[in-house]
Amino acid sequence: MSEDERASGHQGRAKASGGEWTPTFCRLCEACCGLEARVVNGEVTALRPDAAHVASRGYACAKGLRAHELHASSDRLLTPRMRIAGRLEEVSWERALSALAQRLLAIRAKHGARSIAAYIGNPPAFNLPHGVFLHGLMRGLGSTSVYSAGSQDCNNKFAVAQRMYGAPTLQPLPDVDRAGCVILVGTNPAVSHASLVSLPRPIERLRGVEARGGQVFVVDPRRTETARAVGEHVPVSPGTDVLWLASFVREILRRRPPSGRIRKHLRGVDELREVVEDFSPERTAPATGISPERLNTMLDAYLGAGDRGQGACLYASTGLNLGGHGTLAYWLLSAANAVSGNLDREGGVVAPKGLVDLPRLMHRSGLGMRQGRSRVGGYPLVMDTLPAGVLADEMLTPGEGQLRALLVSAGNPLLSCPHEARLREGLSQLSLLVSVDLFINETAELADFVLPATSFFERADLPVAAMGFAVKPWVQLAKPLSPARGEAREEAWIYRELARHVGLPLFGSRATSFALDLLARGTDLPGVSTTFGEALMHGVLTAGGVTPPRLGRHPHGLRLDRVRAGDLLGKRILTGDGLVDVAPADLARAAPRVLTLALTEYTTRDEGLRLVGRRLKLSHNSWAHSAPGLARGRQGRCVMTMHPVDAEARGLVSGDHARVTTSSASIELPIVLSDEVMRGVVVIPHGFGHEEATHLTTARGALGPNVNRLAASGPGTLEAFAGMSRLTATEVQVERLPPG
Numbered sequence: 001m002s003e004d005e006r007a008s009g010h011q012g013r014a015k016a017s018g019g020e021w022t023p024t025f026c027r028l029c030e031a032c033c034g035l036e037a038r039v040v041n042g043e044v045t046a047l048r049p050d051a052a053h054v055a056s057r058g059y060a061c062a063k064g065l066r067a068h069e070l071h072a073s074s075d076r077l078l079t080p081r082m083r084i085a086g087r088l089e090e091v092s093w094e095r096a097l098s099a100l101a102q103r104l105l106a107i108r109a110k111h112g113a114r115s116i117a118a119y120i121g122n123p124p125a126f127n128l129p130h131g132v133f134l135h136g137l138m139r140g141l142g143s144t145s146v147y148s149a150g151s152q153d154c155n156n157k158f159a160v161a162q163r164m165y166g167a168p169t170l171q172p173l174p175d176v177d178r179a180g181c182v183i184l185v186g187t188n189p190a191v192s193h194a195s196l197v198s199l200p201r202p203i204e205r206l207r208g209v210e211a212r213g214g215q216v217f218v219v220d221p222r223r224t225e226t227a228r229a230v231g232e233h234v235p236v237s238p239g240t241d242v243l244w245l246a247s248f249v250r251e252i253l254r255r256r257p258p259s260g261r262i263r264k265h266l267r268g269v270d271e272l273r274e275v276v277e278d279f280s281p282e283r284t285a286p287a288t289g290i291s292p293e294r295l296n297t298m299l300d301a302y303l304g305a306g307d308r309g310q311g312a313c314l315y316a317s318t319g320l321n322l323g324g325h326g327t328l329a330y331w332l333l334s335a336a337n338a339v340s341g342n343l344d345r346e347g348g349v350v351a352p353k354g355l356v357d358l359p360r361l362m363h364r365s366g367l368g369m370r371q372g373r374s375r376v377g378g379y380p381l382v383m384d385t386l387p388a389g390v391l392a393d394e395m396l397t398p399g400e401g402q403l404r405a406l407l408v409s410a411g412n413p414l415l416s417c418p419h420e421a422r423l424r425e426g427l428s429q430l431s432l433l434v435s436v437d438l439f440i441n442e443t444a445e446l447a448d449f450v451l452p453a454t455s456f457f458e459r460a461d462l463p464v465a466a467m468g469f470a471v472k473p474w475v476q477l478a479k480p481l482s483p484a485r486g487e488a489r490e491e492a493w494i495y496r497e498l499a500r501h502v503g504l505p506l507f508g509s510r511a512t513s514f515a516l517d518l519l520a521r522g523t524d525l526p527g528v529s530t531t532f533g534e535a536l537m538h539g540v541l542t543a544g545g546v547t548p549p550r551l552g553r554h555p556h557g558l559r560l561d562r563v564r565a566g567d568l569l570g571k572r573i574l575t576g577d578g579l580v581d582v583a584p585a586d587l588a589r590a591a592p593r594v595l596t597l598a599l600t601e602y603t604t605r606d607e608g609l610r611l612v613g614r615r616l617k618l619s620h621n622s623w624a625h626s627a628p629g630l631a632r633g634r635q636g637r638c639v640m641t642m643h644p645v646d647a648e649a650r651g652l653v654s655g656d657h658a659r660v661t662t663s664s665a666s667i668e669l670p671i672v673l674s675d676e677v678m679r680g681v682v683v684i685p686h687g688f689g690h691e692e693a694t695h696l697t698t699a700r701g702a703l704g705p706n707v708n709r710l711a712a713s714g715p716g717t718l719e720a721f722a723g724m725s726r727l728t729a730t731e732v733q734v735e736r737l738p739p740g
């Protein structure tokens with residue numbers, strides 16, 4: 001029986017009492033877990049894990065299982081709003097789009113196209129047409145000022161990939177299911193399910209490493225949920241990953257210098273050796289807290305996997321990315337995987353192509369690879385986007401190109417970017433602020449126009465992450481399960497219509513606009529709210545050799561070919577000479593000085609405290625709190641965790657309220673004591689800060705302050721190579737607040 005025949009044995013829609021269970025998938029994070037949705041009278045009333053799903057096989061987390069509460073929330077924005085006499089009044093789409101188009105054209109005429117910017121939140125990463133049409137609108141307006149949440153997430157990884165492999169999306173991913181050793185750095189997949197890699201059922205898969213006789217290490221300042229579930233916890237001082245990774249690379253090069261087949265695919269090994277040579281494990285240990293013995297234990301396991309014929313991999317996420325040296329640290333991590341022979345190796349790190357070869361496509365077209373720097377601070381573009389950490393300064397600093405208008409798409413920069421107060425000041429000085437979102441969030445409250453978008457149950461989607469960022473990729477076409485609520489429209493529709501009202505072609509190209517119009521007219525769906533998305537996705541599927549009818553026979557997902565080791569080196573590396581550059585010139589040049597400064601800074605620290613963030617099981621960035629199940633579960637849980645010895649030194653006991661202060665701001669919250677965090681570290685979850693939101697009546701129940709208020713923004717405060725916000729490893733002062 002063929003795979004198609006087996007799959008078609010499943011019922012696409014299974015009758016259930018009180019409705020039908022329809023297969024779909026979650027679009028909250030990269031895992032894209034399979035779900036079944038109970039649909040009653042066109043409404044999603046319940047979700048359950050899809051036991052027949054090709055990838056997640058009956059797994060879904062508490063957040064995903066409550067996603068329908070976001071869709072059905074009584075706080076949903078259902079009608080376009082326009083600020084009239086100081087109030088956000090309901091208006092028709094036609095009135096909103098006409099008035100908005102006029103304002104955009106007036107600003108463009110007076111201040112130039114560059115004065116109009118867009119900020120893209122995280123959800124477009126799960127909605128292919130959203131990003132395409134937003135970029136199309138911006139290009140149509142003639143503006144290249146696009147900011148994204150990537151600088152609070154993973155832009156450092158794109159910056160490294162561009163330098164080492166020749167394209168930002170050429171991302172080698174951990175082949176966890178075949179690895180003999182996995183070292184996790186600043187990542188807690190038990191809760192976050194990893195980032196920039198689709199890894200459903202993460203703990204089960206990590207336990208599989210141990211079951212094969214391998215080892216797992218969890219390098220983190222906190223004994224995380226992952227560290228409690230699997231492997232060995234290796235405490236590390238916040239912000240010092242760049243140092244222990246320099247020692248790690250040094251020891252690999254000393255013990256096992258690359259040779260033979262591996263060596264011939266690498267460029268810059270000698271330069272890399274020169275960079276790390278001075279950073280012995282003995283020298284970095286006082287700063288990192290990782291003793292030379294501990295480092296050697298990890299090295300033994302990492303290199304020992306190869307001796308047993310297995311691959312090994314280092315994998316990192318936001319703890320490393322946002323710690324102040326994200327690009328340098330991720331370069332060293334990637335270099336370790338390369339020089340140890342684990343790049344393009346089974347059980348090491350392997351690079352997927354995706355349904356269509358996105359890295360090559362981007363390399364050929366230049367998409368995502370534009371050169372340029374921010375007007376303020378001179379930070380480089382990454383994936384054609386500017387760092388959000390200079391957004392406020394770009395609004396507040398006079399001169400040519402000063403931002404006058406901002407279009408926020410599925411984002412809440414006030415809560416997710418650093419330094420809320422400074423950003424609020426910038427936003428309030430804009431001539432035009434637009435928000436396209438499910439809710440009137442804190443940023444939208446300041447806006448002149450707030451436009452209602454559809455939830456993911458109201459549109460068609462492909463699992464972009466599972467297709468392009470998975471070692472075992474799969475594809476599934478999720479159909480709309482519910483009609484759009486109220487006047488909500490897909491972002492793709494909104495941006496196309498806005499371009500039409502502005503009178504400028506998408507992407508600045510009449511031919512492209514015409515083709516997109518044809519695409520829209522060529523479908524037989526009524527209206528336009530889902531037309532573009534589905535048509536575009538059918539095009540992508542067909543280009544990738546998966547016909548929509550074939551996919552229709554796989555309602556629980558269709559497995560694509562597993563990423564093969566040996567498919568990258570000498571074949572798909574996109575640097576000029578086809579070699580992996582393990583010592584990119586600008587990084588190698590800067591590294592010795594940065595490493596030396598970091599060594600001094602972290603070795604000589606006194607009894608001060610450093611802040612690290614975390615995600616809670618029932619939270620998801622700043623936007624999911626309008627699901628009642630998530631807000632309720634979070635009440636009272638935004639607490640700061642600190643080590644009992646640090647608390648005692650400050651006269652604090654569990655349950656006290658504390659004021660946490662940086663040079664940017666103060667926040668107040670309760671504390672709990674736990675030895676799960678290292679001494680010298682305090683841990684505060686992110687995603688809170690809705691207490692004063694006027695229009696988020698459910699999210700207001702998730703009590704707690706916005707930790708990102710404490711972070712600095714502006715020139716000189718961001719990481720140099722990708723403009724990453726420094727949201728972790730920040731120095732803080734903590735003091736007890738009087739009771740009451």
Ligand code: SF4
Nearest residue numbers: 026029032033061064
């Ligand atoms: S792990 Fe991610 S994709 Fe899976 S259910 Fe949870 S939020 Fe959704």
